[in-house]
Amino acid sequence: MKQNLEKKVSKERGQSLVELAISLPVILLILLGTIDFGMALFSYAILRDAAQEGALYGSFNPDNREQIENRARNILIRDDETLFSSPVDLRNTNNVDVEIEIIGASCQGITNNAANGIRVRVIYQYPIVMPFAGQIIGSDTIRLTGTATNVILQPPCQ
Numbered sequence: 001m002k003q004n005l006e007k008k009v010s011k012e013r014g015q016s017l018v019e020l021a022i023s024l025p026v027i028l029l030i031l032l033g034t035i036d037f038g039m040a041l042f043s044y045a046i047l048r049d050a051a052q053e054g055a056l057y058g059s060f061n062p063d064n065r066e067q068i069e070n071r072a073r074n075i076l077i078r079d080d081e082t083l084f085s086s087p088v089d090l091r092n093t094n095n096v097d098v099e100i101e102i103i104g105a106s107c108q109g110i111t112n113n114a115a116n117g118i119r120v121r122v123i124y125q126y127p128i129v130m131p132f133a134g135q136i137i138g139s140d141t142i143r144l145t146g147t148a149t150n151v152i153l154q155p156p157c158q
Contacts (some may be wrong), residue, residue: 029130029131029132032129032130032131033130033133035129036128036129036130036133039087039126039129040126040142040144042087043086043087043088043124043126043144044144044146045146046075046076046086046087046088046090046146047088047122047123047124047144047145047146048122048146048147048148049075049146050072050073050075050076050090050098050122050146051072051120051121051122051146051147051148052120052146052148053071053072053075054068054069054071054072054098054100054120054122054148055118055119055120055148055149055150056071056148056150057071057072058100058118058120058150058152059117059118059150059151059152059153059154060153060154061154062102062106062107062116062118062152063106065100068098068100068118068120069098069100072090072098072120072122073090073091073096073098074090074091075090076088076090088124090122095124095125096122096123096124097121097122097123097124098120098121098122098123099120099121099123100118100119100120101118101119101120101121102116102117102118102152103116103117103118103119103149104116104117104152105152105157106118106152107152107155107156107157107158108152108153108154108155108156108157109152109156109157115151115152116151116152116157117149117150117151117152118149118150118152119147119148119149120147120148120149121145121146121147122145122146122147123143123144123145124143124144124145125141125142125143125144126141126142126143126144127140127141128140128141128142
C-alpha cells in the first residue's frame with residue numbers, strides 16, 4: 001500500500017514538471033510581449049511630447065525650421081549620470097525623423113477660411129524585442145508617429 005502511494009506521488013511530480021515545461025515558455029512570451037507593448041506606448045508618449053514642443057515653438061517662429069526640429073529633438077535629458085533615460089534617443093537622426101508642415105501661410109491669420117497652423121510629426125522605428133513577433137507581423141520594427149498641430153500666433157500676416 002505504501003509503495004503504491006509513493007509511485008503515485010512520483011508520477012504527480014513528473015506531471016507537474018511537464019506542465020511547467022509546457023506553460024513556462026508561453027507565460028514568458030506573454031510577459032515579454034506586455035513589456036514590449038508598454039515600452040512602445042511609453043515611446044509613443046515621448047514622441048507626442050516632442051512633437052508638441054516643436055509645434056509650440058513653431059507657433060511663434062514658423063519659418064525657423066531648424067530651431068523647431070532642434071526644440072523637438074532636445075526635450076529629454078540624456079547623459080551617463082542620469083538615473084532614468086528615455087528608450088528613444090530623439091537626437092539620433094538615423095532612427096528619428098522630424099517633419100514640419102505649414103498649414104496655410106506662415107503667419108498669424110486666416111487662409112481659405114481656416115486658421116494658419118503648423119504640424120510637427122516625430123517618427124520613430126521602434127525595435128520589437130519579443131521573439132517571433134517580427135516574423136508574425138513581417139517587420140522587426142513598428143513605426144510610431146507623434147503628431148501635434150498648433151495655430152500660428154506670430155508673426156501677424158500683412
